[in-house]
Amino acid sequence: MISFEQALDAVRQRARLQPALPMAVDAALGHVVAEAIIAPESLPGFDNAAMDGFALSAAHLALPPGTSIPLQGVQAAGDGRSTLGAAACRIMTGARVPDGTATVVPVEDASVHQSPDGTQSLVLNTPAGEGMHIRRAGEDVRAGSCVLSAGTRLLPQHRMLFAALGISQVSVHASVTVAVLCTGAELVDAAAPLVDGHIRNSNGPYLCAALPAMGAAIALYRSVPDSAAAYVDAVREAERAGCRIIISTGAVSMGVHDFVPEALRVLGAETVFHKMQMRPGKPNLFAVLPSGALLFGLPGNPMSCAVGARFFVQAALRHMQGLPPEPPLRAVLQAPLRKKPGWTLIQKAWLAATMEAQLQVQVLDGQESFRIHPFAQANAWAVLPESEAELAAGTLLDCYPLQPFPEWPCAPTSA
Structure with missing residues (x-):
């Protein structure tokens, strides 16, 4: 098994930057700037x-x-x-x-x-x-100066700047087209009646809500029957749809019906890693298809799925859009913790700032990978390092918001 950090590095090494294309500014919001944007005129234009x-x-x-x-x-x-x-x-x-x-x-x-x-x-x-x-003319922006650097995700405040400067088109990286495939004969949609032994599909709706905030465009969403052949057909359908990332949920552990590794062999995929020293999400799988598309096999347990998407799929999406790796927020642990060494634990947490502007993190109860309610009450993930067994109150931890800030980490650009 590889470590959490080794897995992140492996994903970034295989993610390929999306091509740049010109786009009208109204359509470009949410995309990442591919080339520095230079002011065509001064702002104000006159005293x-x-x-x-x-x-x-x-x-x-x-x-x-x-x-x-x-x-x-x-x-x-x-x-x-x-x-x-x-x-x-x-x-x-x-x-x-x-x-x-x-x-x-x-x-x-x-x-x-x-x-x-x-x-x-x-x-x-x-x-x-x-x-x-x-x-004074040019007091806000000087003509010829850089107003936005490459690698900035475009947000509504940038639209105001472009309008003031008369910028109508920008060069941005193309959206990353994604497929979401949900395996599991036991899954039913939210509106369907439950029969004995079935559960409602929560991973699929979560991914469809979370991925667009990471810059993904979902081109295919479907349920897949529990067979390697059906999975192979679904992956090929996703490739025909132009998907550069394919995410599946379930069927990656060691059970009789965990057919994803077999299906990847049929597809001729390179399995980069399968299982890591991380909880929840130990069985996470990452592969590269012959077409170059990236495939993430996320476990079926809801928190394992959420962690895999937030950290590994997000790492690929950032790299493909020309964004640097996401830096963590550093927060002070409020209460002491004990954990098994040799494992990175990704914990549901609550992040808050004190009156003295210090970030503090509280690790919540209910860390089991099947428990969704504590996830709905959290606002961050706290990363407990692999090497540690005991973490004293006051320890600095790396923390990440549940959903990434779209502008993070855009550094201000001087005009």
Whole structure:
């Protein structure tokens, strides 16, 4: 048997990067950027007023507060280039500042007086400093700068940036097309009545809910009869559908009906590993088909299936989309634990931050691989290292959210 870390490395080594393709930005959300995105223009595109007020020239700044300054004209948002003369002018938030503007004085810092002849004048209540309340061209983004690096998953906030910069198309990695095959004659759908000895299929619906959040596009979902021949047919159907990852549940242990290893021999697949020093999920199987598609044989127990998808399928999906390995969150163990050494334990857990901004993790009761209710109450997986037998309170553990953060670990890119 191989270790948890060796299994992850084996998956990443065999996952192949998806090709890059141009895509309209509205369709690209959720995809990963394949090439750095360069700003085609500056943002803002021109110097503009940060608030409603009055545009003043450098000559006006030399005047002491209380001096009457002629006031003429209005510069509104959307108005084009203009020039500030001897008079100050009203200006609205977001309006282009007239050429010759040295500062913008907020409405509340000045008074407007109107003469009998209708002319207006401005009196400053306080001294005005140069360059105040002006958003400079390129202050947010400079034309030609990198605004998003390759390997960033596109999220709604990026759509705002693209709209502001006039970017309508980006280069992203193609979605990874996935098949989900559920084995087990005992399985019935959620709405079907149960008969004696049958159980409802929970792994399939879970995978169909979890995989899209990891960047997968599910092209095939079906139940497979308990035979190697039926499994072979289903895998070939998935390959014809263009699936680059095929996930099956069940039939990978040592029972009479655990036919997946036999079916893989018929398919000519390379079995990279089958069984590891990890619980739950010891029987996890990973193989590469002659077509290059990756096949994950996940155990039928619900938590073994969930762990296999969260860590091994997710590792492949990240690599195929151009994302680096997912870094763990480091959290302080709240209560001491004992475990059998020689096994990595993936435990249902609750992760929380203290008022002092310290992450703490509580390992929950009900760790058996068949128990679903504690899983529904958890928000993270805690990884108990293979070499340890006793973990004291205060030990730092690697933890992972139950579902990966879509933006994790995008580092900020300076514009």
